[in-house]
Amino acid sequence: MKRWNIILAVVVAFAMLLTACGPREVDDGEQVVTVFGAFVDEDARRFRESMRPFEERTGISVEYEGSGDFETLILVRVEGANPPDLAAFPQPGLLGDFVKQGHVIDLNDWFDTGYLQQQYDQSWLDMAMMEGPDGEIMSGIWHRANVKSLVWYPIPEFYDAGYTIPETWDEMLALSDQMVADGNVPWCIGIESAGATGWVATDWMEDIMLRTQPVEKYDMWTTGELPFDSPEVKKAAEIMGEIWFNDDYVFGGVPSILTTPFGDAPTPMFDSPPNCFMHRQASFIPAFFPDNVEVGRDVDYFYLPPIDPAFGRPVLGAGDIYGVFNDRPEVREFAEYLTTGESTEFWVKAGGFVSPHNDAPLDWYPTDADRGYAEILQQATTFRFDGSDLMPGAVGAGSFWTGMVDFVSARGENIDSVMRSIDAAWPD
Amino acid sequence: MGMKQRKTISDIVVNGVLLFLCLVWTLPTFGLLVSSFRYKDEVRRTGWWTAFSTQRESETPRFVLDNYLEVLMGRDFTYTSATGAEVRASGDDLSQAFLNSIAVTVPATVIPILIAAFAAYGFAWMDFPGRKVFFTIVVGLLVVPLQIALIPILRDYTLLQLNGTFLAIWLAHTGFGLPLATYLLYNYISNLPRDILESAFMDGASHFTTFIRLILPLSMPALASFAIFQFLWVWNDLLVALVFLGARPDVAVLTQRLQEMVGSRGQDWHLLTAGAFITMILPLTVFFSLQRYFVRGLLAGSVKG
Numbered sequence: 001m002k003r004w005n006i007i008l009a010v011v012v013a014f015a016m017l018l019t020a021c022g023p024r025e026v027d028d029g030e031q032v033v034t035v036f037g038a039f040v041d042e043d044a045r046r047f048r049e050s051m052r053p054f055e056e057r058t059g060i061s062v063e064y065e066g067s068g069d070f071e072t073l074i075l076v077r078v079e080g081a082n083p084p085d086l087a088a089f090p091q092p093g094l095l096g097d098f099v100k101q102g103h104v105i106d107l108n109d110w111f112d113t114g115y116l117q118q119q120y121d122q123s124w125l126d127m128a129m130m131e132g133p134d135g136e137i138m139s140g141i142w143h144r145a146n147v148k149s150l151v152w153y154p155i156p157e158f159y160d161a162g163y164t165i166p167e168t169w170d171e172m173l174a175l176s177d178q179m180v181a182d183g184n185v186p187w188c189i190g191i192e193s194a195g196a197t198g199w200v201a202t203d204w205m206e207d208i209m210l211r212t213q214p215v216e217k218y219d220m221w222t223t224g225e226l227p228f229d230s231p232e233v234k235k236a237a238e239i240m241g242e243i244w245f246n247d248d249y250v251f252g253g254v255p256s257i258l259t260t261p262f263g264d265a266p267t268p269m270f271d272s273p274p275n276c277f278m279h280r281q282a283s284f285i286p287a288f289f290p291d292n293v294e295v296g297r298d299v300d301y302f303y304l305p306p307i308d309p310a311f312g313r314p315v316l317g318a319g320d321i322y323g324v325f326n327d328r329p330e331v332r333e334f335a336e337y338l339t340t341g342e343s344t345e346f347w348v349k350a351g352g353f354v355s356p357h358n359d360a361p362l363d364w365y366p367t368d369a370d371r372g373y374a375e376i377l378q379q380a381t382t383f384r385f386d387g388s389d390l391m392p393g394a395v396g397a398g399s400f401w402t403g404m405v406d407f408v409s410a411r412g413e414n415i416d417s418v419m420r421s422i423d424a425a426w427p428d
Numbered sequence: 429m430g431m432k433q434r435k436t437i438s439d440i441v442v443n444g445v446l447l448f449l450c451l452v453w454t455l456p457t458f459g460l461l462v463s464s465f466r467y468k469d470e471v472r473r474t475g476w477w478t479a480f481s482t483q484r485e486s487e488t489p490r491f492v493l494d495n496y497l498e499v500l501m502g503r504d505f506t507y508t509s510a511t512g513a514e515v516r517a518s519g520d521d522l523s524q525a526f527l528n529s530i531a532v533t534v535p536a537t538v539i540p541i542l543i544a545a546f547a548a549y550g551f552a553w554m555d556f557p558g559r560k561v562f563f564t565i566v567v568g569l570l571v572v573p574l575q576i577a578l579i580p581i582l583r584d585y586t587l588l589q590l591n592g593t594f595l596a597i598w599l600a601h602t603g604f605g606l607p608l609a610t611y612l613l614y615n616y617i618s619n620l621p622r623d624i625l626e627s628a629f630m631d632g633a634s635h636f637t638t639f640i641r642l643i644l645p646l647s648m649p650a651l652a653s654f655a656i657f658q659f660l661w662v663w664n665d666l667l668v669a670l671v672f673l674g675a676r677p678d679v680a681v682l683t684q685r686l687q688e689m690v691g692s693r694g695q696d697w698h699l700l701t702a703g704a705f706i707t708m709i710l711p712l713t714v715f716f717s718l719q720r721y722f723v724r725g726l727l728a729g730s731v732k733g
Contacts, residue, residue: 040688067675068687076671080582082591264472287695290469
C-alpha cells in the first residue's frame with residue numbers, strides 16, 4: 001500500500017498548492033490602478049519610483065506591468081475584455097486604432113481644456129487628438145518624451161581637430177567635406193535592427209521632411225494624403241542620399257549601413273583616434289555606448305541643423321502616450337497625477353528622461369546633456385512625432401522600413417519604384 | 429577495390445557527414461557559451477572566435493563572469509534621489525522568476541499527464557458508447573493551434589476572475605497539452621499485453637486498481653517521455669504566460685525576465701548569452717534524469733505488437 005500513500009501525498013500537496021495560488025485576494029479597502037507599457041527593467045523601476053508620491057498621498061497603489069511584447073499583448077487584452085486601466089503607448093498610431101474602435105476614454109470629459117493647455121504645449125495636445133467613432137477625442141496623456149533630432153560627436157577629438165558645430169545643413173555638409181579632406185570619416189550610420197531594420201532611415205527621412213516642407217505637408221504625409229511618390233518626399237530621400245550614399249562619408253562604406261546594428265553604429269566614434277565624427281540618433285542612444293564613455297565628458301551632441309530657414313527649428317521626437325480604458329474614481333485621480341510635472345520628477349532627476357510637462361523645471365535635469373534635450377524641445381519652433389509611429393502599422397512598421405532597406409541597398413537608384421511600393425502598402 | 433576497402437570509404441563518408449552536421453549544429457551554441465563569458469564591450473565589437481586569438485588589442489581580461497553575475501544578482505543602478513543623494517539600488521535577481529517558473533511548470537506538467545493517463549486507459553480498455561467519436565475528437569484537437577484559443581479563453585477567465593493567477597495558466601497549459609498527451613499515451617497503453625490485464629480482471633481487480641497497480645507502472649516510459657515534452661514546452665513558453673499570467677514581477681516567469689533583461693531598447697542583449705545558459709540548467713537536469721525513458725518513449729505506439 002506504499003504506492004497509495006505516495007499518490008495521496010501528491011494529491012494533498014496539489015490541493016494545497018491550488019488553494020495557495022488561487023485568485024489573488026485584494027483587500028476591500030485597497031484601490032489599485034493597473035498600468036501596462038512597453039518599457040521594462042530599469043525604466044520600469046524608475047516609473048514605479050516616480051509614482052510613489054502619488055501612492056503615499058492617496059493610498060491608491062499603482063501596479064505597473066511592462067513587456068517587450070506590448071504591441072501584441074495590448075491587442076489581446078483589449079479583445080479579451082481585460083484591458084489595463086491605463087496603457088502607455090510608444091506609438092500613437094496603435095492607440096489610434098483603439099480610439100477608432102471606441103475603447104478609449106475621452107479625456108476632455110475629465111479635464112478642462114484650459115487646465116491641459118496650462119500643463120502642456122499646444123503641439124502635444126494637438127497630437128493627442130484622435131478620431132473616435134463619435135468624433136475627435138483627447139485620447140491620452142503624454143508622459144515621457146525623447147528628442148530625435150540630435151547629432152552625436154566625440155570630444156575632445158572633435159574640437160582638437162578644429163571642427164565647429166554646424167548651424168545649417170550646408171555647414172554640416174561642408175564640415176563633412178573638411179573631415180574627408182583631413183583624412184577622417186565624418187559619419188557612422190547603421191540601420192540593422194532585426195525585424196525592424198530600416199527604422200533609423202525613416203527617422204532621417206522625417207527629420208529632413210520637417211526641414212524642407214511646411215509642417216502641414218508633414219502632417220499630410222503621416223496621414224497618407226501626401227504620397228511617398230511625390231516630389232516632396234523624393235526630395236527628402238535625395239537629400240538623405242547625399243550623405244548616405246557617399247562612400248567617403250560613411251565609415252565602412254555604404255554597404256555597411258545595412259549590416260551594422262543601430263546600437264553598435266556609434267561605437268567606432270570611441271575608437272582612438274575616432275573612426276567617425278558624427279552620428280545622428282535619438283536621446284536614448286547613450287544606453288548603447290561602451291561602459292567607459294560618459295556623455296558630456298567623452299561625447300556630446302548638437303541639434304541637427306535646419307535646411308531651409310523658412311521652416312525654423314523643427315524637432316522630431318517620440319514619447320509615451322497613456323490611453324485610459326477604465327473609468328473609476330481612482331483612475332481619474334491617477335490620470336490627473338500623470339498630467340503634472342510632479343509625476344516625472346523622480347525619472348527626470350534619474351536622467352535620460354525628458355518631461356513634456358510645462359511645470360517640470362529645467363533645474364530638475366541632473367546633467368547638462370539631459371537639460372540640453374529639454375532646451376532643444378523648448379526652443380523648437382515646431383515639434384512633431386516620429387512619423388512612422390503615426391502611420392498605420394502596414395506602412396510605418398512595414399513598407400516604410402523595408403522600402404528604406406531597398407533604397408539603401410540600391411544606393412538610391414530605385415527611388416521611384418521604392419516610393420511606389422511604400423505607397424502600395426497603405427491600407428484603404 | 430575490395431569489399432573491405434569500400435566499406436572503409438563509406439564509413440569515412442558517413443562519419444564525415446555526421447561530424448559536419450554535429451559541428452554545424454553545435455558551433456553556434458559553443459559561440460554563445462564563449463560569448464557569455466566575454467566582456468560586454470568586446471561582445472559588441474568582435475566575434476566570439478577572436479576571444480582565442482593571441483593578439484588582442486584590449487587589456488581587459490579575456491573571460492569574465494560579469495554577465496552571469498549580472499543575470500543572477502540583478503543589475504545595480506544608481507540614481508539621484510529627491511534629496512540629491514546618490515542612491516544605489518540593486519535590480520531584481522532571477523530567484524523570484526525561477527520560483528515562478530517552477531510553480532508554473534510542475535503542475536502544468538503533472539495535471540495533463542494524470543488526466544491523459546486516465547483518459548488513455550478509458551479509451552483503450554473500457555467500453556462505453558461513443559468511444560470512437562470522442563477519441564476522434566481528441567485526435568482532431570491535435571491540429572488546432574493554441575493561438576486561436578487565446579482571446580476566447582481570456583474572455584472566460586475575465587468573467588471567472590482567473591486572470592493573472594497560477595491556476596489560470598495551469599488550466600491553459602493542461603488544455604493545450606491534453607490532446608497530444610492523450611493520443612501518445614493511448615498508443616502506448618492500448619498496446620500493453622491483453623493477457624496481463626485480463627488476468628487482473630479475472631482476479632477481481634476493478635478498473636481503478638488495474639490502472640493504479642498495472643497500467644501506471646507499465647507506462648512509465650511513455651509517461652516520462654511525455655513529461656519531458658510538456659516540461660520543456662511549458663518551461664520555454666513565453667506567449668501563454670504573457671497572456672494569462674501577465675508580466676507583473678510577482679508572477680513573471682523566467683522567459684519574461686530574460687526578455688526584460690535585454691532592456692527597453694535591447695541595449696543589453698549581451699546578457700542573453702549568460703541568461704540562456706542559466707535557464708537551460710533545470711530543463712537539462714530533467715532531460716538527463718529522464719532520458720533513459722526518452723528513447724523508449726519515442727517509440728511509444730510506433731510498433732504494433
